[in-house]
Amino acid sequence: MTLMPSRGQLARPAPEVIAELFAREGVRRIYTVPGDMAYGLLRAFAAAGLDVFSVRSQATAVFASAGDNYSEGRLASAVLITRGPALANALAALSSVVAHGVPMVLLSPCESLTDMQSGAFQGSMHLALEAGSPCDVLRFEDPDSAGGRLASLLADTAKPDRRSAVVLLERRLLGSLMVAPDIQPPRLSRRPDLAALQTAAEMLNAAKNPIIVVGHRARWSASFETLATFARRLNAPLCPTGLSIGFGGTRLPSLGQDEVHRELSGADAVLLVGASLDWTLRSGIAVPNEAKVISLREEGEPGFESRRGDIVLSGEIGQTLDALCGMFDTRAGLSPRPEGRGRLPAPPPPTLFARIADRLADDFPTETALVLDGSNGLIHAARRIIPDADWARITPGISGHLGAGIGHALGAAASGRYRRVILLTGDFSLGLALADLESLVRYDAPVTVLVNNNRGLASESNQLAGADRRIADYTPATDHARIMRGFGGVGHRIDSLDGWAAIRDRVVQGRGPCLVDISEHADTPE
Template identity: 25%
Template sequence: MGLNGGALLARVLAEVAPVVFTLHGGHLDSFFRACGTEGIELLDFRHEAAAVNAADGYARTTRGLGVAAVTSGPGFTNAYAGLANAYADGVPLLLVTSAPPLRETETNELQGGIDQIAAATPVTKWAHRITTPERIPDLVGLAVRHAVSGRPGPVLLELPIDVAFTPVDESRLKPAGAPAVGPAPAAAPEAVREAVDLLRSAERPAIVVGEQTLWSHVEEPLVRFAETTGIPVFATGPSWRTLPMRHPLNAQSVTSLAVLPLIGASGPDTVLLLGARMGMFTGGGPGVLVPADARLIQVDADPVEIGRMAPVDVAITGDCGRALDALLAAAEQGAWPDRSAWAEQAVGAHKVMEDLFADAPEDMDGRLHPFRAAWEALAALDPGAIVVTDGGESAAWAESALTATEPDLLFRLGYQGHLGVGQGWAIGAQRAEPERRVVQITGDGAIGFHIQELDTMVRHELPIVTIVFANDTWGMSIHGQDAVFGPGNDVITRLAPTPYEKVAEAFGAYGERVDKLADLGPAVRRALDTGRPALINVAVSNDVVHPVTTALLGDLTATDEIVIPYYQNLPRTGA
C-alpha cells in the first residue's frame, strides 16, 4: 500500500506516540494498517470512552502525550466523556477521529450529520478538520504543541475517510514544525525573591502541590525545598506525585487543613500554591481550606488561574518545575527559622482520620468496615505501586488510608467527578509502566461503567488488580439523600449484590470474593502473584458514612439560607 493520508498520519504520529489507544472503525483502516509498519502499538478497547481514559492515564503516568483514535459518529460521541474529563483536569492528549467523505456532507450519510469540530471545541484546547492529506505533518505538530504547552489539555484532529485514503505525493510535502515545544519559560527572578522572602518571614507557611506539577519532574527538588525550609507539603488535585508518603514533611491531602482547627491548631498564614488551582480541590470558596487571611504565592503556567478566587501576593507565571528550581536556589541562600512545632501539627492533622477509624470494628453485620478494608488492601501492596481510585466513598476510604502503603503515583477523580474512568486510567498507566504494579480500588457503582475492559486487560496481558468495594449501593448518593431527606427516603441509589469476581472469571481474569478482614491482604497478594488481570470483590458495609460526604453536603441545618447540597447555600430573600 502506497502512502496515503492515513499512512502519513501514522508516520508523523510515530514521533510522539509509541501506542495508540483505540477501538476499531473502518474509516481509519488506512491509518490502522500503517501503524504496525511505523512501530505504533494499537491497544484496542471495548468502549471508546475507556480508550480515551487510557490515553489520559498514559499521559499522567509518562508526563507526556497520550493518543487515542476512534471512528466518527458513535465512536466520537462515546469518546466525548473522556475528552471532557481530560479537559477539566488539564491532561495533554490527542484524539484522532474520522468523518464521512467531505463531498458527502449533508446527505444523511452513515456516521455523519454531526459537526464534530463544533461539538469538541468546548472540551478541547484546539480542534481541527483535516481537508487535504498534505497538511497532516504541520497540523499534527500544531495539535501536539497546543496539547502540551501552557496549561496542558486535549486536542482533536478529524480525518475524513476520503482524506485518509487519498494518495500522497511525497514531493509535495513541505517541512513541518516538530510536534514538540521548547523549554518552558522560567520564573521571573524578582517574583522568586519576593516569594522566598514571604515564606521566610511566615510563622506557619504551607506548600500546596497541585495537578500541574504532574507535568514536571518536581519530586526531588520538592523534597530538597521542603527540607531546606522546614515547610510542610500538602497535595491536591486529580492526581499527584509528591513527597514520599511517610516523609516527615508530607502532610498528605490539603483537606487536612480543615482538621487543624479541630485539634486546636491555627491554619497556615502563608501558602505557596505550586500548580494548584483554586476551586473544588481547595475547598470550593475562599477561606474553606486555605484561610482567607493567608498570604498567597501562586505558581501556574496559565496566568489566568492566578488570582482566580482570591487576591495573590506574589504571582509566578511559568513551569512549576523551573519555578521550583529557582525557589530552591534562592531558599538555599541563608538560614530558615525553626518551624518544627508547626510542621508537626500540620503533618499530624491527617492522622486524625486514621485515629478516628483505627478502632472501628472489622465486621458490621457481616460486611467489612470500609476504612479497615482500605487499610488492609493498601498495606498488602509493595512500595512504588500506582494506585488508581474510582467511585465516591470507595475512593475516599482508599485515600484516607494511603499511608498504609507508599505509592509512586495516585489517580483520583477530578473536577468532573467522572465515575468509571478507573478502568481506562489503570490500563493506560500499566501500558506506560509495565514493570510497575497498578492497583485500582473502586466501588460497585463505578465498576459497572466499564467492567467490560477486563476483556481488554486479558487480551493485552495487563496484570492490573482491581479491588471492588461492594456495598450494593451508590454509597455517596444514598448517604447524601439520607442526610438531606432523612433515612429511608433514598431514590435510585441501590444496586444488586453482583458477584463481580465471577464476571472477572468469565472474561478470563482471576477472581476472588472476600468477606473477612483477615482474608483481604492474602487475597490481594494472591491476585498480584498470579501475574494476570485480577478482581477482588470485597463485601463492605454501607452503615458508615465517610466524613468527606458530610463535608461536601455543606451546612444542611441552615434556616436563613436555601440549602444546595454539594455547593454554596443560597441566601434567602424576601419574606
C-alpha cells in the same frame, strides 16, 4: 507555526506519515474502539512500532490514554475513535480528562463538511467541546499542509503548552499522499515575570510559617529536586491536595491527608504549585484570610479557588518554580519545623471494604500504582494508601468522572512503569465500564480490581426517602467475581477479613488480571 514539507522526501500514504509523526514525538501506544475508516490508520500505527490497545468503550479508550500519559508524565499515547456517536461518547470522557490537566490527542476520521451538509452517514453531527476548554478541535483536509500542522500540534501538546486537541481527519486526506515535515527544534517556554517573582520571593521570605501546596498539575514539569530544595530553604512542609495525596511516594515525603487542614490553618504564606483547581482549595478551606497566597499555574489555566492568589505566576510551572527557588538561600535564624504529628486517632473503619483499604495502607506492595474510582466514601477509605513510586495515585479527577477506573488501570499498566496496578472501585463505578474487564483479560494486564459491592448507590440511597429502592439498590445476588470468570479471568468473592487474608498474597502479588468482589451484604449468597 506551520512546518513545511521536507525537500527531497517522497510522498507516502497519509496514514503512514501520520503514524511516523506520532512515533517521532515519542507516542508509543494507541487506544481505540475500532470501526469504519479507522483500520488503515491502525495498520499504519502498528507498522510504525506503536502498540494498539482495542477496548470495548470509547470512554475507556480515553481514560486508558489519560492513565498512560499521567503515569509517564508526558504524551506517551493517543486515542483513535471513529466518527458520529462514537466520537460523541469519547468527548464526554475527554472533557473530564483535559480539565484534570492531562495532555491528550484524540484522532477521529470524519466526512468532509460538504458531505456532512448532504447528510453523510454518521457525518451530520456537529461536535465541539465547551467554549474555553483547554482543548482545540482541528479539522485536517489538505494533504499539502496536514503534515506540518500535525507536527506543530504534537509539539505543542508534548511541551511546553500541553494543549490537548481533537483532530478530525477527513476521508479525502486519509486516501491521499503526504510528505513528512522536517524535524524542528523544540519551542521554548515563556520566561517568568522577574518583577512578580521578586515580589513573591519577598512575601515568602517575610513569612514565619510558609507552606508549599503541591497540586496535580505540578505532575508535568515540577522537579522533585527543586521541591525538596525549596522546602528546605523555606523551612516549609510540603502539603498535598485531595488530587495529589502521596505525590512524592517514598522519595519525597509530604503531609498526610489527615494533617493538611490543620497545618494550612497556621500558615501565613501559601505557595500553590499547580494546585488552583484541586478539591481541597476550591473554597479556600483552612487557608487563613490574612495569609498571602502565591499561585503558580500553567499559561491559560483557569483559577477557580475562592482565595485568588495575591500573586499569580503563569507559565510552565517547573520553570517558574526553578526561578523562584533560585532566589533563596536557606533562611538563617529559623528553628526547624516540627515533624508531622502523625495519624490522628480514629474509630475503626465502618465497612469491610474500608477495613481492607486500611490494611492495604499498612503493607501496600512496592512498584505498584493505585487507581481509585468511586464516591467520596471510597476516596476517604483509601486516603492513607501511599504507593512508593511518585505520582502513582490516579483518581477520577476534578470532575469526579466515575467509570474511569478500568481505563486508568489499563493505561497505567501499559505504560510499563509499574509491576502491578491495584484498582479500588465502587460497584456503581465498575458498572459504567464493566465490559472492559474483558479488555484486562485479553491483554493480560497486571491489574487487581477490588470491588466495593455495597448494593449500588449506598452513599446516596438515604436521599430516596421512601421511594422505590430499586432506583439506588442493586440486587444482592450481583457477583462481579463470576462476571470476571465469565470473561476468562480470575475472580474471588469474600465477605470477611479472614477471606481477604486467605487470598491477599495471590491477588496482590500474582500475575495477570484478577477481581475481588468484596460483599457488604449480610445475606451474601453462597
